[in-house]
Amino acid sequence: DAKTTQPTSMDCAEGRAANLPCNHSTISGNxxxxxxxxxxxxxxxxxxxxxxxxxxxxxASLIITEDRKSSTLILPHATLRDxxxxxxxxxxxxxxxxxxxxxxxxLNVKP
Amino acid sequence: xxxxxxKPSRDICQRGTSLTIQCQVDSQVxxxxxxxxxxxxxxxxxxxANQGSEATYESGFVIxxxxxxxxxxxxxxxxxxxxxPEDSSIYLCSVEVTGWFSGQYFGPGTRLTVT
Numbered sequence: 001d002a003k004t005t006q007p008t009s010m011d012c013a014e015g016r017a018a019n020l021p022c023n024h025s026t027i028s029g030n031x032x033x034x035x036x037x038x039x040x041x042x043x044x045x046x047x048x049x050x051x052x053x054x055x056x057x058x059x060a061s062l063i064i065t066e067d068r069k070s071s072t073l074i075l076p077h078a079t080l081r082d083x084x085x086x087x088x089x090x091x092x093x094x095x096x097x098x099x100x101x102x103x104x105x106x107l108n109v110k111p
Numbered sequence: 112x113x114x115x116x117x118k119p120s121r122d123i124c125q126r127g128t129s130l131t132i133q134c135q136v137d138s139q140v141x142x143x144x145x146x147x148x149x150x151x152x153x154x155x156x157x158x159x160a161n162q163g164s165e166a167t168y169e170s171g172f173v174i175x176x177x178x179x180x181x182x183x184x185x186x187x188x189x190x191x192x193x194x195x196p197e198d199s200s201i202y203l204c205s206v207e208v209t210g211w212f213s214g215q216y217f218g219p220g221t222r223l224t225v226t
């Protein structure tokens with residue numbers, strides 16, 4: 001699976017958009033980009049995933065660059081409850097469905 | 112979606128003993144996984160729990176230390192054997208869901224402290 005690179009931590013003001021970048025420059029054509037988050041040692045929570053098109057759901061938007069070498073997770077109106085570690089993972093659906101987690105980004109939402 | 116429960120939620124154990132962690136899911140799933148999260152670290156995949164056959168272990172993890180059972184499509188156990196303080200971690204199970212959503216749901220985790 002492709003390796004991902006994320007900033008160690010980011011700050012965001014409450015009510016503002018949080019934009020979390022992820023670099024996956026070695027991604028291959030059959031690998032999806034997944035985002036999960038982990039709030040204070042709870043089990044990771046699924047946020048969104050995509051292959052090449054931008055995706056949006058009730059939680060977030062995922063913007064994938066045209067060359068698929070990077071992506072950005074957007075939380076449109078961050079709240080204090082969005083403070084968590086955010087993991088960007090790339091996975092080939094044929095690779096026995098395994099997830100390999102990187103170090104993630106600690107997002108601190110501040111009042 | 113899938114609802115996953117783990118037992119126990121936390122435990123404190125003495126070195127040299129073993130602990131079995133249970134993972135129960137509310138629907139039949141083909142694939143279940145076990146992860147370890149050491150203090151302050153990210154998640155590390157331990158193994159894939161295969162129904163009806165031996166688990167498939169990742170590099171650095173062995174069956175003698177982390178025996179896994181998967182007796183049916185809704186249940187799995189992970190045993191942490193002959194524990195040492197270095198085994199103090201959160202252990203999480205996850206299940207693969209397919210259909211309109213293809214990805215994994217995670218259990219709440221078991222926080223293990225070895226003294």
